[in-house]
Amino acid sequence: MKQIVKTITKKDFSSFVNSLINDRTYDVVGVVAKGKRYVFDTLSSAEELQLDYDVTILPPKKYYLPQTETLLKFSLEKPFEGKEIMNDTPRIIIGVHPYDIIALEQTDRHYLDQQQDNFYKKRRESTIIIGVDIKNVSERSFVASMKTNVTDSGFDLLLTDIGTNYAVTIGSEKGNKLLEKYAIVEDASSSDLKKIITVRNAVAKKYRQKVNIDKKNWSSLLVANYNHAIWEEHSDVCMECGSCTMVCPTCFCYDVKDNVSLNLKEGNRVRTWDGCLLKDFTKVGSGEVFREEVKERYRHRFFRKGNYLPERYGFVACVGCGRCGSACLPDIADPCNLINELGHFNSEEDTGKYFIKEETEVLEKGIIHVPRSATIKKIIPFNEIDTLFEIELDDKKPLGHKPGQFVEVSIFGYGEAPFGISTPPGDSPVFEIMVRQVGNVTKKLCLLQPGDKVGIRGPLGNGFDVKTFEGKTMLFTSGGTGMVPMRSLINHILDPKQRDKFKEVIILYGAKRPKEITFMDDVDRWKKVSNVQCELTVDRCEPSECWGGCTGLITALFPKIKADKIDSKNTIAVVIGPPVMYKYVIKCLQTLGVPDNNIYVSLERRMKCGVGKCGHCQMNGVYVCKEGPVFNYGKLKQLPEAFE
Amino acid sequence: MKQKPRVAVFDFADCEGCELQIANLEEEILDLISFVDIVSFREVMKEHSDSYDIAIVEGSIMRPMDEERLRGIRSHAKILIALGACATMGGVNKIRNQWMPEEVKKDVYGDANLKGNELFDVFQTKAINEVVPVDYYIFGCPIDRDEFKSVITAIALGKKPDIPRYPVCVECKKNENICQFELGAFCLGPITRAGCKAICPTHNSPCEGCRGLIKKQDTECVKEVLERYKLSYEDIRRRCTMYNYGRKECSYDE
CATH class of the missing domain: 3.40.50.80 (Nucleotide-binding domain of ferredoxin-NADP reductase (FNR) module)
Known part of the structure; x- marks a missing residue:
């Protein structure tokens, strides 16, 4: 599609930004200096904008997936009342580089695919992206060799510094309207259009870091080296500090926690950033940790970027920004270096496949985070640790599950835990779960009485056909x-x-x-x-x-x-x-x-979100909560992490 | 109505700064006392009772008389919480464990005759859990008020407190700080337990490790980073002396 390009003088662009700020309709954020580095932050004036920056410390993902985001507010005094909380001040983000725009489009695929995350969706819809073409190259960036240095989609407006003016490529109707309302622009001339190309080409030549393997070949390269000694050699010096995942624009896993206020009356269910490099990432209630060795977690991160997500969505989940490389103290996190190193091994071993495609059912809309209210009908202890719970959904509708599916049982203030359903499918709104006391939720459940309320999300996952x-x-x-x-x-x-x-x-x-x-x-x-x-x-x-x-x-x-x-x-x-x-x-x-x-x-893993988003139950390229927990062994046996 | 749990706050060798953090909760203390009764807290009230369920203990143990007092507290309390770096791991008070108690006394008090004076009868500094069993730990020098609240509410609800087992870097990155190493400083953040919201590096001061090390000082990754940044093992040993003297690695896993 041919995009419309306008030009705006730098002075008029400043006025444009200032009118956006002064209008107060939007939270206007942009790239500002922090010491010798740059960050996205709220702008108080256009003068603060640093559009010639090289790279920001954190990507703009902090605006789509906030570090701490309240999902629900609950009261510990009311029997069961959870409210989805959504803060949707419209926002304009100014100065997003193409690679970060591409990373956002990837995050969209994950959060808006199939089972939509309504928080993410809402925020994405209320955000306007004003991108900017890269002018200065950061030391560790290898975006040119990843072909993520330019983009023609994912933005509402895209600026290119062509001298005294910015060329403004219009990427959406939202962007167009914004210009019409707040800016003085002119149509770009053919020489302006040429300048855009010239500027981009000139910058593309400046990259010192270059990945030697085309990104479409990363997946097979990684597969050939799944068992290579490199994972252990590098991870021997890994600090397990999680910095690589924190700064990454395509790392979007999260944890969910219940915070209770000091008066013990109310609380919030929040999601926070989490990272697969951290040991407790996969820890289940009983204390078991999957991918316990650093080497496995280290490899997981690269496979997620170069094999698991490419197999799932068709894109390499690394955009070459180089943030992880500069954040990693022992300097082992940079995919550019790792891939180049793997490229030297000439290994052609076919070690198998690490992803399996499974049909998954799409749940009802809105079920993602908000549990349904249910009542404990009966509690039957089997022994000192196992108890059978009979639970009835308060809407008196049958759960509608297949054998093998599970539910997330929620106790506000304590959290959620996954439970297999022990009753066969049927028309009754009553179903049973067995609770073994191992963690916070299970221990609390066993202190509840018939008549007490719990929350239910589900049925989740793939059951038996x-x-x-x-x-x-x-x-x-x-x-x-x-x-x-x-x-x-x-x-x-x-x-x-x-x-x-x-x-x-x-x-x-x-x-x-x-x-x-x-x-x-x-x-x-x-x-x-x-x-x-x-x-x-x-x-x-x-x-x-x-x-x-x-x-x-x-x-x-x-x-x-x-x-x-x-x-x-x-x-x-x-x-x-x-x-x-x-x-x-x-x-x-x-x-x-x-x-x-x-x-x-x-299989049992740390099923946290239950809808294939948070990443905790991931086993090689598979989300156990979504593609499982029931698997065909013939298909599953190829995944080394399934029966490790 | 169910009787509220009774809480007492005690201190040993310390600066009382962690207790002050509790006092600094200010009006939020009203929330706290809505579900507990504070029956002893020398820093903020004059009343005292020996009847309590939960003891919050700050400070480290220096003398036989401290040990005796601490054992007494333990025997009264159903739950004992170690508060702050001095209590949880010995903290700055352990710096003097580099020398024998007699040497230290001589250095500080010279030739003064301290014989028979039990106030000066010091042995090598101990953390609380080197004397009595500890149920919960609230780390830091000083403690973080939000973490204090979250531990207290967790205990009140019967949950396991959610204390991070990952390093300060996680929180430091979230704060978008420029790495202290990049600024030419030497920071213990990569091997120190998070939970402080990376307060020191966020205010441009390298981490001193006050919440305890979660990795050994001599693991390969530490050596690698020292080498990269041209630091010696002596540098890290010295740096760790401030809060982590004599501690091989964090022993408080939960």
Whole structure:
């Protein structure tokens, strides 16, 4: 599309900016000096603007994804009242360089794709971007070799310094209107247009940093070197300070916290910047950390930029601004250096794929951050750590879940935690979850009483597609709390209305100790159903404990499967349990002859937002909360982080 | 109505600056006393009671008499909170652990006869948790008021306080500071626990590590950075002496 270009004298541009400031309709921000560096900040006059800057310390993402953003306000005294808070003062950002504009367009893809983030959307809509072509090159920038030094989209207006005037490229109707209302402009002449090209070309030659590998080849280069020693060599000197992620325009992961005021009466649910380099990023309630080694987190950051997001969205999530390179004290964060170094290795090994494409369901609009009010109906303790909760949605609508999906249960002041749903799908507004006391939310839940309110977001994630299991023999293997979602699936399949659609059902269930066996009533019932074989085991058993069953690991149950019942090619195996269990159980299934594509698993990670935004549950290129937690093993096995 | 938990604030060897931070909550103290009763707080009130549930202890332990008093406090309190650098890790008071107590006394008091005077019967400085078990830590010299509020509300709600385990750099970057290293200074921010909102570098003063080191001084990354910025191991050792003398790495993980 041919864009309209105007020109404005520098003096008139200053007046334009000053009238925007004086109008007070907008929060007018722009690039200003801070010592020898530059930052985006609110302008009090056009004189402060430094449009010939090289790079700002932080990218303008701080205006789209504020460092701390209030999502909800809640009261601890009201039973359940959470209100979405949105501050939408229109804003004009002046002086955004093309690479930062491109980074914003990438962030748009993530936050406005499929499951829209309404906070982000609103803010994006109420913001006007006045970009500026780069005039001075920062020491670490390699944008020219990333082809992100110029852009023809993503801005409302774009300035180019062509001497005494700025050329103003109009990128949107919003931009056009702004000019009409506040500025004195003239049409650009053909020589002005030529000057734009000349200026851009001249600046493009100034870059000392250059990435030698075309960005479309980053993905395959990284894949070839997934297991290279470089990750360990570099990360040996990583400070784990997270600076690289803080300053990055394409790092957009966040954490969610509940802050309570000192009077203990009200509070805010806020989201704050988080970074995958920090160790606690993946930590789940039980204390488990995924990607525990620095080397893994260090590699994750580069793979996210060069492989995971390119596979997902089609763009390399590095724009070459060089901010991470200059922020990293041991200087190991710069993708330019890393990619160039990898380029020397000539490795062509195909180490596999780190991203799998899964169809995901789009949730209702607005469900992203605001939980629905629900009431605890019944609390049934199984043992000292596990408790079954019966919960009813206050709108009396059924949850509408599939077996294997999960909900985020919210207690204002304490936060949110993910729980598998243990009841089969149905028309009832009541559903059940099992709570194991491990973190703040679970401990608080166990102090609540029937009648107390909680918040529910969900159902979330991909569940089991039970229809595809019809006509097959079903082999269920679950360990520990893996029985929670498994029970939903088993009861769904054993429902008299459904039972005929499936062949034999074999249920293997293991727990650490006899007292940790949950859903015993269900187990007893299953045992009585014809064509169902149900076997139980416990890891160990004290003499004082009453246990007549098998003792040993879950794998010890496999020899008990009646061989004549297994037509392995026509068997669907579902495995849900603690991370350590999968490897061994899958080996047993493979020995039985069950094809990998017939094996389904459900994984546990730090599911925080539940909608594939915050990044915490990411496992290689996959968001477990969105593309999982249920996965087909045949597809999933290629991801090294799935069963690490 | 349920009885409010009773809170007492105590101090040992310190400057009382962290207590002052509590006093500086000003009208917010009214919020605080809406759910706790403050029964002892020498810096701000004259009343005192030995009946309390929560003890907030500032300062480090220097003498047998301090140990005895601290044990007494612990025996009264269901919950003990260490407040500030002196209490949580010994802080500046540990600088003198470089020398033997006798040497220090001689240096400070010369030939004065201190024999038998228990006030001067000092041993090597200890943090609170070297004497009694500590339930919660509020780091910093002085503490950050917002963090104090968040720890207190967390305890009141029965939550685990949310104390960062990442370094000051995270907060410093968020504040858009020019890196102290870039300015030619030597900053402990990269290896010091965050939570202070990077207040020192934000006011153009390098981090001194008052919230405790979260990485060993001799890890590879520290060596690498020292080398890059032409600093010696002696530089970092000296710098860490201010708050972290004798501490190999942060032992208070939670």
